[in-house]
Structures are given as structure tokens and as C-alpha cells.
Amino acid sequence: MARKLKCARCGVDLEMKKxxxxxxxxxxxxxxxxxxxxxxxxxxxxxxxxxMRAAEMELEDK
Ligand SMILES: [Zn+2]
Incomplete structure (x- = not known):
């Protein structure tokens, strides 16, 4: 999971937040x-x- 996203409005890197x-x-x-x-x-x-349920199962597999 090394995908880097940027805010389209501000042009700054997004941070992962819970x-x-x-x-x-x-x-x-x-x-x-x-x-x-x-x-x-x-x-x-x-x-x-x-x-999202399927997505979370994928994450836990790793
Ligand atoms: Zn922004």
C-alpha cells in the first residue's frame, strides 16, 4: 500500500487517518x-x- 494521493484542491499529500x-x-x-x-x-x-467488508478482509489477509 504505497499509493500516494494528493488533495486536488491544496496539492498536498494526503495522510492516513482513522x-x-x-x-x-x-x-x-x-x-x-x-x-x-x-x-x-x-x-x-x-x-x-x-x-467495505470485502476490502477489510483483504487487508487482514496481508
Ligand atoms: Zn486539501
């Missing part, structure tokens, strides 16, 4: 990339499509 959020009544704590400057965070495609 975020708690609710998704369809399920509370999730997950590290997602956040902009340290403007606080914008980026939810990846799997999360956006509600496949």
Missing part, C-alpha cells in the same frame, strides 16, 4: 486518506459501493 463513520447503520472505523490542510477525505470505490 475515521469513524456510519454507513447504512453500520459503524465503521477505517483508515482513509485525509487532507491535512482542508480536512477533505477520500472514500475509495469499495467503500462508496458498500463493499
Amino acid at each position: 475515521i469513524d463513520f456510519k454507513y447504512f447503520e453500520v459503524e465503521i472505523a477505517k483508515e482513509i486518506p485525509c487532507c491535512p490542510s482542508c480536512g477533505q477525505y477520500f472514500i475509495d470505490q469499495e467503500l462508496a459501493e458498500g463493499r
Whole structure:
């Protein structure tokens, strides 16, 4: 997981932060990339499509 993302607005590297959020009544704590400057965070495609459970299993396998 060496993917570096940049904030489109600020042009600074995003930092991984643990975020708690609710998704369809399920509370999730997950590290997602956040902009340290403007606080914008980026939810990846799997999360956006509600496949976070599969994504977390992949992470734990490693
Ligand atoms: Zn930003």
C-alpha cells in the first residue's frame, strides 16, 4: 500500500487517518486518506459501493 494521493484542491499529500463513520447503520472505523490542510477525505470505490467488508478482509489477509 504505497499509493500516494494528493488533495486536488491544496496539492498536498494526503495522510492516513482513522475515521469513524456510519454507513447504512453500520459503524465503521477505517483508515482513509485525509487532507491535512482542508480536512477533505477520500472514500475509495469499495467503500462508496458498500463493499467495505470485502476490502477489510483483504487487508487482514496481508
Ligand atoms: Zn486539501
